[in-house]
Amino acid sequence: MTIRDIAQEAGVSRATVSRYLNGGHWVSEQAAAKVQAVIDRTDYVANERARSLATGRSNSVAFLLGEPQELLFADPNFSTLLRAIADELGRKGMSLIMMTTDNQEENKRNLKFLRGGHVDGVLLVAWHYGVRKGLIHSLHAMDMPFVVAECPEVDSDSTSYVHVDDYHGAARATHYLLERGAKSVAMIAGPEGPTGALERVRGFEDAMRSRGQNPEWIERGDYSKASGYDAALRLLKRAPQVDGLFVASDLMAIGAMQALRSQGRDVPANVQVIGFDDQQLAQISEPPLTTLRQPFGEIGRKMVDQLIDLIHGGSPVGTILPLELVVRQTTR
Known part of the structure; x- marks a missing residue:
């Protein structure tokens, strides 16, 4: 099935199908229902490679963990944030590429991969100052949209971030x-x-x-x-x-x-x-x-939303989220 086939079966224009597949903007509820019915009946899957060639975008983002891979499993914060981000990207129909930095050679390979245009943006998580600083400079140098999961010590005015108070x-x-x-x-x-x-x-x-x-x-x-x-x-x-x-x-x-x-x-x-x-x-x-x-769920959603806005030409913003004190039994 192609977009043209879907348009013919649904009785709408090819442009309407294209708009529906790319977010549904300027598509009436009636037309959207017709297009979705054809997609459900035919099990249509968009050709992402063709879409990438046409739009210049991969519809994928990288989760770049600037730490050794074992910390993803040893520290539950990393895996919890990764899950929140993956869920939000899934709701938006985008793919996630996981990247870790165990050493300098792997860091070079990661940056080379990113420069190759395989992703539209990067969600950066790096607790150590030196690692985060170097990655921020590298991502800015390649003009890559990215959001940091902590308030950056460098380039804070030109870097989008989500942080807790x-x-x-x-x-x-x-x-x-x-x-x-x-x-x-x-x-x-x-x-x-x-x-x-x-x-x-x-x-x-x-x-x-x-x-x-x-x-x-x-x-x-x-x-x-x-x-x-x-x-x-x-x-x-x-x-x-x-x-x-x-x-x-x-x-x-x-x-x-x-x-x-x-x-x-x-x-x-x-x-x-x-x-x-x-x-x-x-x-x-x-x-x-x-x-x-x-609030890891909200952190993940904010990071994804801010990255998508950057990908579409928006300006970097910083978000600070409040923390909640949860009282249990280790205090009187």
């Missing part, structure tokens, strides 16, 4: 611990460099100072459960009086709670804990974890 989320979590009676609040932060990690630390520090307290007890991890465990042990050694703990990821919070229990500290009776992300493991941890919920 890490600063106010961290401040809210810190205030909540103090409001619930914690006298000595500490933080387990993420690695230095990423904008989000820096903003969470800044939110914690400002909230502590606003209550007349010195934010002196901060240890860092790499967002893994093991690093949260080790960081909690270091904190207890430095400040055994800690009775409130804000942790910059759910995985690290789970590890921290294990460390607290190993030292005879009950959660939340002795130490209240708040995590960050609201992954499924936060709901099934023992006890269930109070945490800040990242």
Whole structure:
């Protein structure tokens, strides 16, 4: 079946069928119903290669993970965001190409593939500052439409991004611990460099100072459960009086709670804990974890919408989304 065949069977013009297949703009409900009926009856599938040649677009976008491939499975945030993006692209009839960056050679191959015109745009996810900075510069240099899943430290005015309000989320979590009676609040932060990690630390520090307290007890991890465990042990050694703990990821919070229990500290009776992300493991941890919920579904939708707008000639925009404090049983 061709577009011409569909038009003939539906009794509409070829232009009407073309408009319907490309989003349905300026097509009446009656004409749309006729075209869809023929498509359903004939099981028509558009020839994407022919469409690509005609439009100069591939109808595909790349999910570029600027991290080693194993992190896609080790850190649930990556896979959750990937799923949200894939669902949104599927609703829009677009294909997704998954790309990871394990080393410099793979990074070069990825950039060469992107320069070849195989995708219309890129959704960039890279937590490490150096990697993200290099990829942003490379994508700008090849004039590739792209959206970053974090506020970029470079070219922020010319780069489209979707980010969560890490600063106010961290401040809210810190205030909540103090409001619930914690006298000595500490933080387990993420690695230095990423904008989000820096903003969470800044939110914690400002909230502590606003209550007349010195934010002196901060240890860092790499967002893994093991690093949260080790960081909690270091904190207890430095400040055994800690009775409130804000942790910059759910995985690290789970590890921290294990460390607290190993030292005879009950959660939340002795130490209240708040995590960050609201992954499924936060709901099934023992006890269930109070945490800040990242709206991954909305992040994915916003990234896709902003990328499509860029592909069609729109200007880059930055979006900041709020975080929700989800109260469970690790706080009193």
